Amino acid sequence: MSGPRIPKGPPGPPTGHTGQMGVVVRLPVQTKVDAEVADPSPSNAPKADDFATSKQGPVLGGLVAGRTGNNKLVAAGILPGGLVVPTKASQAVTTVDGQRVLTGDVELRTRAQLRAFPPDVVVVKGSVSIGGGASLSNIDLLHLGNLQEVGRFTIEGLT
Amino acid sequence: VIRLDQLRELRVVHDTMYIGFNEGIESLSFPALERVEGALIIEHNPHLVQVDMPALVHISKYLHVHDNEQLTHLSLPSLCEVGDVSVLRNHAQLRASIASAAKPMNATLVEMDVSMALVFATTRS
Numbered sequence: 001m002s003g004p005r006i007p008k009g010p011p012g013p014p015t016g017h018t019g020q021m022g023v024v025v026r027l028p029v030q031t032k033v034d035a036e037v038a039d040p041s042p043s044n045a046p047k048a049d050d051f052a053t054s055k056q057g058p059v060l061g062g063l064v065a066g067r068t069g070n071n072k073l074v075a076a077g078i079l080p081g082g083l084v085v086p087t088k089a090s091q092a093v094t095t096v097d098g099q100r101v102l103t104g105d106v107e108l109r110t111r112a113q114l115r116a117f118p119p120d121v122v123v124v125k126g127s128v129s130i131g132g133g134a135s136l137s138n139i140d141l142l143h144l145g146n147l148q149e150v151g152r153f154t155i156e157g158l159t
Numbered sequence: 160v161i162r163l164d165q166l167r168e169l170r171v172v173h174d175t176m177y178i179g180f181n182e183g184i185e186s187l188s189f190p191a192l193e194r195v196e197g198a199l200i201i202e203h204n205p206h207l208v209q210v211d212m213p214a215l216v217h218i219s220k221y222l223h224v225h226d227n228e229q230l231t232h233l234s235l236p237s238l239c240e241v242g243d244v245s246v247l248r249n250h251a252q253l254r255a256s257i258a259s260a261a262k263p264m265n266a267t268l269v270e271m272d273v274s275m276a277l278v279f280a281t282t283r284s
Contacts, residue, residue: 015245122168145165145167145169152173152197153176154176155184
């Protein structure tokens with residue numbers, strides 16, 4: 001004996017669930033956003049020179065990056081497109097035996113980040129990654145011109 | 160075209176040095192680089208023509224130069240200490256130079272394209 005047939009309707013919109021109990025499908029998540037493009041407010045869009053001249057850089061996602069007038073990096077966190085230097089960079093950059101040393105990893109994925117790099121740094125104790133697969137083009141590495149020692153060194157995705 | 164010659168002071172890389180998948184790089188020049196305390200990997204740079212590391216003496220692990228279609232000059236004239244060496248699938252006319260005293264430390268893998276010209280430079284005094 002069988003119950004009434006219930007007609008199947010058209011499939012619903014994707015929900016991220018397979019229909020099987022306990023199995024969840026992870027939908028693609030956009031993990032990288034180029035903030036230079038995605039910034040919804042053009043008036044707030046950071047310009048590369050901001051990082052070199054302002055007392056305090058623009059606030060991006062609650063984190064602050066910028067330079068003092070004498071070109072000291074006062075604080076840094078998430079800059080457009082990713083991580084540039086460790087947070088509290090002013091603490092991360094120290095002077096050892098007369099050399100400016102940055103402790104931590106550095107990822108430079110935008111021109112703004114490259115220009116925000118402290119140009120007096122001679123040693124990076126952590127890794128340095130330029131490009132990071134972000135299809136960075138027409139870049140200037142002038143601020144890295146004093147680098148003498150780094151940890152792991154990666155150049156990837158420069159177009 | 161990306162200019163990397165601004166990294167002219169880089170002297171030591173304390174881990175692996177990786178340069179890969181860069182369409183905008185035509186030449187690599189690290190005039191002061193002396194030591195790579197890891198591997199040196201240069202791969203899939205489709206427009207890379209020339210690599211010049213005149214002061215590089217030591218690579219702790221391996222040297223891999225792969226799949227750089229336009230690479231015709233690989234100049235490592237001071238390279239004396241290196242682990243495995245693998246130079247494959249670059250330009251058919253690649254001319255590579257390393258120091259005549261170069262002895263791969265592991266001595267288990269030295270792979271190079273048959274057509275590649277390997278020139279031993281004069282060992283530095």
